[in-house]
Amino acid sequence: MRALLHRLSDVAAGVLAAAATLPAQRTSSLERFVAGAPPAGRRLPEARLSRRLAAAALTLRVLARLPGLPYRNTCLFRSLARVRLLRGAGREVRMRIGVLAGASPAGEIRAHAWLEGDAPPHHDDEMGRRAGFLPLAAGRAGDGEVRFR
Amino acid sequence: MLRPSPHALSAHLEGQAVILNTDTKAYVRLNEMGAEIWKEIEGGIETADLVERLGERFDAEEAVIRADVEDFLQALRTRKLLDEG
Numbered sequence: 523m524r525a526l527l528h529r530l531s532d533v534a535a536g537v538l539a540a541a542a543t544l545p546a547q548r549t550s551s552l553e554r555f556v557a558g559a560p561p562a563g564r565r566l567p568e569a570r571l572s573r574r575l576a577a578a579a580l581t582l583r584v585l586a587r588l589p590g591l592p593y594r595n596t597c598l599f600r601s602l603a604r605v606r607l608l609r610g611a612g613r614e615v616r617m618r619i620g621v622l623a624g625a626s627p628a629g630e631i632r633a634h635a636w637l638e639g640d641a642p643p644h645h646d647d648e649m650g651r652r653a654g655f656l657p658l659a660a661g662r663a664g665d666g667e668v669r670f671r
Numbered sequence: 672m673l674r675p676s677p678h679a680l681s682a683h684l685e686g687q688a689v690i691l692n693t694d695t696k697a698y699v700r701l702n703e704m705g706a707e708i709w710k711e712i713e714g715g716i717e718t719a720d721l722v723e724r725l726g727e728r729f730d731a732e733e734a735v736i737r738a739d740v741e742d743f744l745q746a747l748r749t750r751k752l753l754d755e756g
Contacts, residue, residue, distance in 0.1 A: 551678065551693055551694040551695070551696070552693040552694075552696060553678070553693055553694070619680065619691060620682070621682050621684070621689045621691075621698075622684075623684040623685045623687075624685070625700070631689055631698045631700055633689075633691070633698065656682045656684055657682065658680035658681055658682045658689070658690075658691050659680060659681065659682065660675070660677070660679070660680055660681075
């Protein structure tokens with residue numbers, strides 16, 4: 523019974539974390555969104571954390587495909603969902619955003635968001651995906667981390 | 672004193688700079704000249720000093736440089752990338 527409750531609560535936590543990225547996508551600043559993450563909780567076992575992360579990833583994929591909804595399954599919003607779950611599970615993580623030199627063929631800035639610290643890789647080739655992206659840094663005193671305040 | 676907004680994250684690459692406003696989530700790409708000015712702003716600088724430094728580097732009349740700098744600063748203000756406290 524306890525295992526079933528854990529399973530249900532993990533799936534719910536993952537779904538909620540993905541759904542909660544909507545404010546960041548629409549109106550909220552990244553800092554406010556990250557600051558709204560639950561305070562660092564007690565360390566959750568890896569299996570439960572993995573279940574939450576998988577539920578969040580699946581939920582974002584589904585939400586992004588539903589017509590009429592403004593969700594996007596991009597690295598930025600995957601990172602936002604993951605940062606909330608990881609923090610809530612007692613993991614110390616930092617969110618980074620990096621850019622590539624040169625524009626895309628369409629003239630757009632090519633950016634990538636990722637997590638550093640006590641975060642399991644989201645992709646098999648996590649480092650390869652980050653290759654070439656120069657992390658953005660704050661001009662004063664900061665180090666470019668999108669901070670939890 | 673001109674400084675980057677606390678919401679501004681930036682990177683300098685290949686003579687250009689890219690700035691992200693984490694509040695509006697908007698990116699801005701600066702050309703070589705803009706990147707140079709942004710570098711000065713990152714260190715904290717008064718507008719008059721900025722004009723003077725650019726005057727030492729570029730062969731142009733001070734009035735022209737001052738006008739260009741004001742235009743550039745206004746563009747940064749519009750994008751909420753400046754802290755002028």
